[in-house]
Amino acid sequence: VFSLSVLFWVQNPGGCGQLRAPGPRPPPCRSPARRAADATHAAWAGGPALDVLEWAGHESRARDARAPHTYLSTPCLRPMSAGRHQLVLTFYSVGNGSLIRVPLFSTQRKTMAASVSGILTLIFVLFIGPACVHLYQRFVHHHVQAQARSIKANITRRLSSGLGSSFAGFNPFGSSTNNQSPPTASVLRHMQEMHDHRSTSAVVYGLIGVAVGLGNVYRFPFTIAKNGGAAALIIYLICLVLIAFPLYFYEMVVGFFVGRPAIEALTTLRPRWLSVSFGQVLMVVFQLGYFSVMTSYSLIFLVGACQTPLPWSAEAQGTEKNTEAAMKYWYEDVLNKYSDEELMERPRGSLGGVQGHLVGAVFVTWFFTFCAMSLGKELVEKVTHYTVIGPIIIMIIMVVTATSLPGAGEGIKFYIGKIDWSAFGKLEVWASCLGQVLFSLGPGFGVGVSYAATLEDPKVNIMKLSTIVAVVNSVFSIFGGFYTFSVVGNFAYETGKTIDEVTEEAGQGLAYVVAPVAMMNFGAAANAMSVLFFLMIFTLGIDSIFGYVETITAFIDGFSHMVKIERYVNRFGSILFQCVICFLTSLPYTTRLGIWVAEVVDFFTNSLGLLFANFFMILALNMDFKYKRVDDTIESTGNYLSKFYGRPTFHFFAPIGSLFLACYLLADAIRCVEHISASNP
Numbered sequence: 001v002f003s004l005s006v007l008f009w010v011q012n013p014g015g016c017g018q019l020r021a022p023g024p025r026p027p028p029c030r031s032p033a034r035r036a037a038d039a040t041h042a043a044w045a046g047g048p049a050l051d052v053l054e055w056a057g058h059e060s061r062a063r064d065a066r067a068p069h070t071y072l073s074t075p076c077l078r079p080m081s082a083g084r085h086q087l088v089l090t091f092y093s094v095g096n097g098s099l100i101r102v103p104l105f106s107t108q109r110k111t112m113a114a115s116v117s118g119i120l121t122l123i124f125v126l127f128i129g130p131a132c133v134h135l136y137q138r139f140v141h142h143h144v145q146a147q148a149r150s151i152k153a154n155i156t157r158r159l160s161s162g163l164g165s166s167f168a169g170f171n172p173f174g175s176s177t178n179n180q181s182p183p184t185a186s187v188l189r190h191m192q193e194m195h196d197h198r199s200t201s202a203v204v205y206g207l208i209g210v211a212v213g214l215g216n217v218y219r220f221p222f223t224i225a226k227n228g229g230a231a232a233l234i235i236y237l238i239c240l241v242l243i244a245f246p247l248y249f250y251e252m253v254v255g256f257f258v259g260r261p262a263i264e265a266l267t268t269l270r271p272r273w274l275s276v277s278f279g280q281v282l283m284v285v286f287q288l289g290y291f292s293v294m295t296s297y298s299l300i301f302l303v304g305a306c307q308t309p310l311p312w313s314a315e316a317q318g319t320e321k322n323t324e325a326a327m328k329y330w331y332e333d334v335l336n337k338y339s340d341e342e343l344m345e346r347p348r349g350s351l352g353g354v355q356g357h358l359v360g361a362v363f364v365t366w367f368f369t370f371c372a373m374s375l376g377k378e379l380v381e382k383v384t385h386y387t388v389i390g391p392i393i394i395m396i397i398m399v400v401t402a403t404s405l406p407g408a409g410e411g412i413k414f415y416i417g418k419i420d421w422s423a424f425g426k427l428e429v430w431a432s433c434l435g436q437v438l439f440s441l442g443p444g445f446g447v448g449v450s451y452a453a454t455l456e457d458p459k460v461n462i463m464k465l466s467t468i469v470a471v472v473n474s475v476f477s478i479f480g481g482f483y484t485f486s487v488v489g490n491f492a493y494e495t496g497k498t499i500d501e502v503t504e505e506a507g508q509g510l511a512y513v514v515a516p517v518a519m520m521n522f523g524a525a526a527n528a529m530s531v532l533f534f535l536m537i538f539t540l541g542i543d544s545i546f547g548y549v550e551t552i553t554a555f556i557d558g559f560s561h562m563v564k565i566e567r568y569v570n571r572f573g574s575i576l577f578q579c580v581i582c583f584l585t586s587l588p589y590t591t592r593l594g595i596w597v598a599e600v601v602d603f604f605t606n607s608l609g610l611l612f613a614n615f616f617m618i619l620a621l622n623m624d625f626k627y628k629r630v631d632d633t634i635e636s637t638g639n640y641l642s643k644f645y646g647r648p649t650f651h652f653f654a655p656i657g658s659l660f661l662a663c664y665l666l667a668d669a670i671r672c673v674e675h676i677s678a679s680n681p
Helices: 002-011 032-044 116-139 141-163 185-195 200-211 214-226 230-258 262-269 271-305 322-334 340-345 356-374 377-402 408-417 421-425 427-441 447-452 462-495 499-562 571-590 594-624 626-636 643-679
Strands: 076-081 084-092 099-108
Touching: 116 271, 116 499, 200 447, 200 462, 200 499, 214 230, 214 271, 214 427, 214 462, 214 499, 230 262, 230 408, 230 421, 230 427, 230 447, 230 462, 230 594, 230 626, 230 643, 262 271, 262 447, 262 499, 262 594, 271 322, 271 356, 271 499, 271 571, 271 594, 322 462, 322 499, 356 499, 356 571, 377 462, 377 499, 408 462, 408 499, 427 462, 427 594, 427 643, 447 499, 462 499, 462 626, 499 571, 571 594, 594 626, 594 643, 626 643
Parallel strands: none
Antiparallel strands: 076 084, 084 099
């Protein structure tokens, strides 16, 4: 087989499209095995390599030499990407009319050179960043000490007020006074819990890190594009104000009031809501599976950014335009997605096998998560400060550059200027937009409850904190949409397609299709900007993963406390267990059908499941927490919530809106399943 591949390599450098030669064909009465053997012998002898499909009387599909077809000849060098070809044997079964292709091995025709600018940029970010952290810690050392003394004084004050006058003279950070006896085990445990509390700024950065994630870049533009552009954007904002933000805010109030993570917060209201907590953490686990794969795609592109020419460029892919090259790189090199013919030929029920490069990227993502999370909350807080601010700066640069591309104006017009008024009457559009804002902001996952429970300031303005997170999240999404649709407009301009066709073809990977095209417009700085952009994508995703893992950790700690096994649970083992389980659940999304599996899970988890989770959360608050307690909690912090906004959203818009749209999506899914079953008995 190796000698045969070398022979084809030397004699036919153009690939499969140049293997065919005119001449007499064998009669079609021979068996498939005999015809394949004859074709192999003819190729070995330097004669014509005859097409098995043409022997069988099937219509062949002609392609030019720049884009040779990948499935006709036997044997065949199948082009996979720039410089990589795979030797494939194709057999045709006369009995059932099916094709059997046997990929033997891949060979490299062209070696990609390392990019000096890309590698230097990556080194600068990875090594100069930690140096800046060290300098920051050195220059603000006195400020940190003063803040620590303030926190200790606050803990002492809260302990004294909570334990009564009998412990008023006890100093938890020094020796006891007034002959006071040492604290009991419960007091020590309470002191440890207080030490785990975070400052308001740390909580804000953590919540922004969870909210402003990969979904703002890849899922938000896709949601807006498939639902009518500007009309969907208006619906998104309405859902944010009337449903999503109230859910998020009330979730924060409960966490701040109870002071415990989601599982203990809900069971404190009433034990019957324990199942809602289990549902929330189960959704987080399912989401982390496919979300980590979406984040890991950026690592594939990050490695490509350190090569020259860029692997998604027209020069590397052998196409005329960068837009075509980007699509080819995404579907063939990154996803190795099935073609229409291969999809019909695959074994029924098969996902196509895992892709080694994707598994490696997902492993790196979870290994990085484990290393960062297992070393403690302090390190995560420091990392989050920079991974939140950095992407915002890079996004501003990308928007300014993308809006100057040819055709960008049409994309922006589709984004904010094209209003399809009929979209306002479509429930699926409302459900999709609400699902997006819930997915991004995060109510229903228990993240807000867990983070609000760690606030150490008893007078923090919960309304202001929640508003900051919601506004930053939506502004980043909307601002990033200008970048995405500018590049989509350029994409449509160069390919001659409509914007709807481009977004439909790209699907969930819209950001990974349009972003590489924008990178090519930086000229000599293309590699450096590619490194910065895809590193930004990775940090956006990893921030959200940190928040979700922290939520699961809080759930495990709370559950272990409920069943009295907390002595056997530690943070290191908990994080390790989560990373291993989530890595295993992510493997189905690394298959050749993984991108389709992700779309299915995205619907049932982040649209349908999240709507039901939020409904039961707000139902629990209405039944066992009451709006009066919400109002009292806000007033205890010295703040005020207007009853003209609070009561309607608490009693009507949030519960009725989430339930109605969830039921609609469920009914629509059932109708789709019945339709598929009827058409494919």
